[in-house]
Amino acid sequence: MISLRESQPRVVHFFARCLTLRQTLTLRINRAPAVLAFAGAVLLLRTNTAESTPPPNVLPVQVAPAEEVDTLLRKRVYTGTLVAARRSALSFETAGKIVELVADEGDRVEAGQILGRLDTRRLEALRAQSQAELVESAARLREFIAGPRTQTIAAAEAEVRNLAAQRDVAQRNLERRAQLVASRAISREEYDEMLFEFRAAEARVDVAQKTLDELIAGTRQEQIDAQQARTQALEAVVADTRHRLEDAVLRAPFAGQIVKRNLDEGTVVALGEPVFELIEAAALEAWIGAPPRAVATLTPGAAMRVEIDNEEYEAVVQSIRPELDPQTRTQNVVLRIPRDPRLVAGQVVRAAIVQPIAMRGFWTPTASLTPRRRGLWAVYVVAAGRVEPRDVEVIETDGDRSFIRGTLAPGEPVIAEGAHRIVAGQAVTIASERPAVTATTKPR
Template identity: 45%
Template sequence: MVSDPGMLPTVVPPSPTDESPVDRQARPRWRRYAWGLLLLAIASGIGGVFYRQSAARDSPTPELTEALPVDVISVEPVERYTTEREYTGELVAGRSSVLGFERAGTVVNIFVDEGDRVVAGQPLAQLDIRTLEAQRQQLEAQRQEAVAQLRELQSGPRQEDIVTAEAAVAELEQQVELARLQRDRREDLYAQGAIAREELDQETYNTGALEKRLAQTQSELAELQAGTRSEQLDAQTARVSQLDARLQQIDVDLEKSTLYAPFDGTVGTRSVDEGVVAGSGQTVLSLVEAGPLEARVGIPPAIADTLTLGQAQTVRLGDRTYSAPITALLPELDATSRTVTAVVQIPAADLTVGQTVRLVLTETQDTQGFWLPTTALVPGERGLWSVYVLTEPDAAETSGETSANMYTVGRRDIEVIHTEGDRALVRGTLQAGERAITSGTHRIVPGEVVQWVPE
């Protein structure tokens, strides 16, 4: 019985007193069989050892000429290396414009089509200008009227008007003189009681009215004799200037009713056709400047600090390569990529705006190491790399003339710093002047004897 379920039961071997008579009789027989099998196994093992030693002595030693031939290079240290890095950008035009009219109107003519080459100042499209022309004619008539009035004011009153005014003044002076005499007589008669007061008042009123008419006529004569006032001349001159300004505005609108090419280039897109009512600022045509295109490439700020304006760099577009100078390094970092935009001018006319370009920059790294063919690299432990080198063989492995050109494979642990095509820059336990094996590394192991014949 097991009292504790957490404890394993203890197995108690049976005591000799528990054996049956049958077991005591069978035990000597089985012991004899076991001892016999053990002696047979020992004898077989000893015989196998002697057989292998005899076979090893009798087998011929492999000839050293059967060693695997290999190719090697002598490793030489380097202090630095150069790398090429490519930075991607986009090809853009030096200038590109989206063209439209400043005022709204009906498009009556489009003189170009997509892909046409144009020169600066060439008409591209035109709006309906009949309304503007009618407004201009009306303003021109008003201006002519205003100019005529200004000239009249500048010339002053005519001599005939002055003579007429003088005659009117003289006539009124006589009438006033006669009226005064009649009034004086009426006063005498009234004093004598010959007439009524009413007649005297009537005569006095008539005399006063004539005197006022005389004063007014004399003032008009004086105004004619003095000529036109300066204020009138200024007011009329201002009216003429106002009409001139309105005419100039009409002329500007007429000029802007025709769309001109701002620079030499190629028509890109044509957004409207004839008969369309174009709004102010609506896109009509796009124009891309003809001439060298520019590549805008984002590069790290640290790399941009090493570049100088005018420095020629290599630019690749597809399978074509160009030498292009750096024309600008924009002072602000790109908000998205946090890179400096380098502007490179590409001297080619058969390129397309929007193409992807690659700016190739050469960088020098100060690092010590050795250049090796990639065929010399052997995978090592823990993700590292190794290289096999030639070492002098032991005297026991080679003898006599057969030791010529025979070497033992050694192993050197290395670190790959940089790869470039079919070669790699490495550093590690490799020493300058050692001969690294570059062929057949997958067929050899460290300690193996190989053959190398110097050229």
Template identity: 30%
Template sequence: MHGINQRVIKASTSVVVIAALSAGTLSGCSEQEAVQTQARLQPVTTLALTKSDSFEQHQTYTGVIRSANTTGIGFELGGKLDSLLVDSGDSVAQGQILAKLDTSLLLAEQKQLKATLKQTQSDLDLAINNLDRVVKLSKQNYASEQQLDESEQRVQSLKASKQSLEANLDSTSLRIEKSTLVAPFSGIISKRQQNLGEVVNAGTPVFTLIGQHNQLAYIGVPVDVAQTLRTNQQVDVTVGKHDMVGLIAGISGEVDTVTRTVQLRIALDPKETIINGEIAYLDYQQTMATQGYWVPISALTDGVRGLWNVFVVKQGEQGQTVTERRDVEIIYTDDTKAFIKGAIDANELLVVEGLHKLVAGQQVSPTPAEAL
């Protein structure tokens, strides 16, 4: 009997030990499953949405650098190029001789006119002396009225011939003078367009001359932007690698029919080293009164029908953290972030990283991100 009781006690003890081991095993399995479940959750980075009543819109508009004095210069009359004294890239001063036409015919014409004028002057002197004698004889009734009239007419005719010859001589001298091309202002010869010995027509450009000062940026902007600007306003301009401050010298009063923009004329510092024809960029910033949210570009994903989507983190029905897809509209973007509005509210947690593995309703493990 005593042996039977000992066996019963041992059996009971074994059951208790097995039960304890089973409970410990089940508890360990539950903790392991919880850890495995947590590890299976998709990690995402979230950011709390902050609403803004406006945003700063930064735009860049493109134009070109042109000198205020840029012109094609040529002769005022046609002729054969006899000499070219400068070439492309040469710096010239105002009044410097640039080229000459062949003036052989003009010099011969000038010589002939001078000889004719000298002969006419001699005939005029003789006619005046003759008129004086006729006047004296007429007073003594030794000359008729007809003789007096003819003498006076002869003097007047020679005077008119002399004036005509003098005018022709002045014209020839002026054409000889105009056969020498001089620089109208100081600058640089950017291009030579004619060759020595060529016959050029009046007004045909021989050189393109660019002034060394008064460099201007001509930049077209939309009408609504032009309406916010004013003359003498300072603006930021970039030319090449140089950032500089320009002054709006003028705003066009009409819209370009091709570009549909209004042209700005921006004066630049003459000390800046810039070249005619370089590309100029106007950096313009404008405050836009529109409500929305700034979000990183990485928070956006393609939607349907041309829309954009974002994911927000919400608490599920059973307490788990899940994602929801929302439709949004992009108002403005820069290099790193976008200003959006749509089916989102302030303080909601926006998923900013890890979107490529998300679907709506997926359980996630969120981690807060640094504020924008």
């Protein structure tokens, strides 16, 4: 039989002191007032704290109103190349031997500056010969225009009178011979000889008279025209020789920089063989290829901003090529770039072209998007102090802003950031409000 003392549980104290059940209960009852006092103080402190701060599960958020637009301004960045506005392969306009080249690769030259010369000894001799022939022809032309001298005419007149006198003598002798032949004093043969002399003298008078008439009439116009044509032909030969001498000197057609030198002194060059390659130093151009639909939004003279080596520059649309590049199937846009000594032909140029697309939707901060199932997206809005999701479709993303469309209504406050910290149905409070994200403004 178990006694009452043995049936009571034993409590082991920290110092291994054994207490009975009655002693234990008595100890706990004595401590109860202190425990109740401590619990009351803690409850009073929690009540005062709850009255001064909002509930811990209400999250402050930043929102931006959803503003609907009817046009999507789609921006695309296209790449091009920086080229010189003018680039020329310089060559002599005549064949010959190079005797001097005064420029080298990298040299800057001015417009009209001499770059090289050819051997011109044969051309110099040809020019001297042509000039001498021209002087002779011009003198003869002046002589024809002036006509015969008076002394020449007087000499011709004297010659006519002399021949006329000889003719008259021959005529009288012929008359005497006629009487003698009638009386048979002379033979018929002697009479015929005298007749021949008379007719020869008469012919000489006619020739001299005609020559005199020609001198008096002056030089024929046909002779003057022929000599004038001969003189003009020689003038053309002299001018051609002068031009060939000028072509033997190579000059810079515009101010620029030599980028390549192909030949050296002593080389015999053919007509049109390139000697130097020159690029213009005054201005550079950017050639950018883009699809025709994007190029259609540009007009000559419009201003654009381009990026070259991580720096932005103001550019102007100079022209738009009317055909497509057969390799890239893009349309080239030529932009005029202001001169900057840091820019070099061949650098990569990037330009953004904005293409308007008729589409209704909303611009919203990219940070406001949260992924959904099956590749869908959503944004959270604040409605009656609670978070509600709106399923949307992401159409375009441009850095820290995105263009969306879906179940979002115009004017709803979209939670701008921190979508990963909230869930649907959560209680929130609006801490601040951002400006609406539009096609021309971006969230900060």
